[in-house]
Amino acid sequence: MVLKIKHLKRDFNKSSLLIVIISLLLAIPVFAILISLFKETGEMWEHITSYFLIDYIQNSIILLLGSGIICFVIGTSSAWVVSRYKFKGRKIIEWLLFMPLAIPSYIVAYSYVGLFGYGGSFIKFINYLGFNSIDNIEMMNIYGLVWVLSFSLYPYVYASTRLIFQSYPTRLKDTASLLGASKNKYFFKIALPLASPAIIGGLFLVFMEVLNDYGAAKYYGINTFTTGIFRTWTALEDLQSSIYLSAILVVLVFVLVLIVKWLRGRRSYNLKTYNSNDQDENYRKDLKGLKKIIFLTIVFVPVLFGFLFPFLQLIIWGLQTFESIFNSELLNIGIQTLFLGLSTSIITVFLATSLIYLSKWNYLKQLNITSKLATLGYVIPGAIIGIGVIKSSHSITEYFSTYHNIKIGYIIYNSILVLIYAYVFRFIAVAFNSIESNTLKLSKSLSEASNLLGFGKIKTFFKIDFPLIKNALLTSFILVFIDVIKELPLTLILKPYNLSTLAIKAYEYAEDERVAEAALPALFLIFIIGSMISVVNYRFKLNK
């Protein structure tokens, strides 16, 4: 016992303190929600459990399994093809494979009905070709929802896996084939398992997005755990039970995170060297014959269903409504969106990186679990976080008005700070997971060597680690940026009145059942995200 305390005292350092402070600050809304587990459930709890909870959970499980499997297959296969093979238009395909992320999934859901529903654009097209018997391809069911969510979310898997695949030295493949492994065996026994932290990280994000989806599920008439939370809150007027449901969700995900961590165990995923000569353009192989056709299909199908189809429908709608919707206000909103996204993503990536490195530098490993707590915001439905955040800021204003007699509520409730805090809380997991899986590849001996040679921790980070994880930082920056400017429920409830975003503009039209009018703001959103990705891709040489 005494020894333990001695160890505690020895291992406690500045990093330990910082990690606890940052995590706890970020985790305030989680605690606000988790506390409800120890309170009584609301009065409608019995009704909820006896009438719909089981059905809703079943639907959620189908959605998670379905989209998890599809995202895994599409994400890893397309990442493998673009990072291993040469073909015409590869750079464009690489970029297009990201693009489904640019369209909010509820907009994708609407545009699929616009394409394949009654009087849909695709239906009109095939009728024109002479197939008159088809007047509707039913999308509005649970399989349609799996389809829509999978094709709009697979880029999370693609993005994180591609980075890993590209970092494999050619030596790895050579060794494998020298030892007699076939190409398939190399892929399934070596390449894929080595990428598993990245794949799991990507899938985790997919799961969180699926759990958080509200708009698409509601439109397709599918009741999920999340729509259940909202039904409990708004229709059954029982906020207490709905927060209780969210808390259960948080606990389940926390358990999931721990299991993943346990499975990963002490395994090391580093590939020892990062010799840049090892990975020149020559390692990409040419494609020929049947293989070429198959591999091109692998990368083209996700682009077609995830991006081109919905994008086309949005263009059709955008052209129909251009005159009435396009004005200078829309441009102004676009600029506001851009800056909100940029500033929030920089803060988020910075905090995520600090959390990861602080837990590396901290020797009290028990404390690192708090950093995981901070990343739970991603799973809680945005509107519930909104309540958590308002509750927390409420206690601050209360404090000021009781002890200092200053009423800052009018300022706080209308300020952008609360919104940015909420974004950071909600999206830090996105940055955290993709950076963490990349730092796992870095060998510990690198920084240890640097330390031995006299560099401090901070200097080692900037000189050694930073250049090596730069790509991961940029990728996570983009992912957060995209998430922030697509975000809906939090923005709606927390934004100050003189601010608006493109996502909100699109939502207002869609909510009013004017989906065609929502297309232009959505297209603008796609444009911003698209140019952001290409700037980062080409300027910062993300590919290499």
Added chain:
Amino acid sequence: MIRICTILLSFLIIISCTNDKNINNKAEQENKKSESLTLYTHRHYDSDKMIFKKFEEQTGIKINVVKANADELIQKMELEADQSPADLLITVDAGRLVRAKNKNLLQAANSELLSKVVPQHLKDSENYWYGLTKRARVIVYSKEKVNPEELSTYEDLINEKWRNKLLIRSSNNIYNQSLMASIISNNGKDSAKLWANRIVKNFARSPKGNDRDQVKAILAGEGEIGIINTYYLGKLLNSKDSCEIAAGESVGVFFPNQNDRGTHINISGIGVAKHSLNKDNAVKFIEYLVTKEVQEVFAKANYEYPVNPEAITSDLLKSWGEFKEDQLSLTKLGELNKEAVIIFDEVKWP
């Protein structure tokens, strides 16, 4: 390239900063003079913005708008308590206003003009809130397949002849919830449950999509009759997409229960926030919203029925004809909303 980007970015930053400053300065000045109103609203129609702008021009009172779902806005007001910036709350159904009143978030706004213009059954008995526009939840039928003489009441929709022919959206939708609440209030709980149970048997398909999608499904032959709000039909008929117009034209509007209590209506309404510091201006704003001119804009741009009896409705609304409306106190809709959802769950109406 990096340089160009940096220049462009810094340029944009400057623009956005100056913009913000302008807005902030203006807002600050006006806040001091208390010449602004903060509006929490669930309505997000472009026509509303024009209406607010005109008010700003006429009175110099600036309108700050926070748009979100009524449930979230109510929650926000509750947590913000006495430091809430909200002056007014607008919702798109009466139930939410009743809820806001019960949570002690609104205050009575007495005005001679308002009590004269807004009919008794469309406002709160203690003047905590007023209706701005009416929406009727009607039956639409396929002109090709259904003879309107076969239609009569909401209650008659459980008839076997409509087996697998009825289209309606999910029970998550507030308009379905308030229709159900009106049936509970008029017919009693047991009979309402029986009704819901048999309505579910008549579904042409599992409820999905929005009101517009129900009309499209009628044109496509998936069902023959549907229950929708009138103004969505107005929007379909004025769509830019020829298929949507065709769908709108393929159906007729039938106002049910004309021989008894009348067709179920709901309102979009407004109330003054309890902690508003600008009550006088807030009441002035409500009075402006029920003037004949503004009411006609609601009718023309958004196909809603005006609450001001003097306002002339649009040609489209006239073409559907006059109808008798259910005079049930709208407060009941709010009170019975939860009851309605419980019944939906019990009969498994998704």
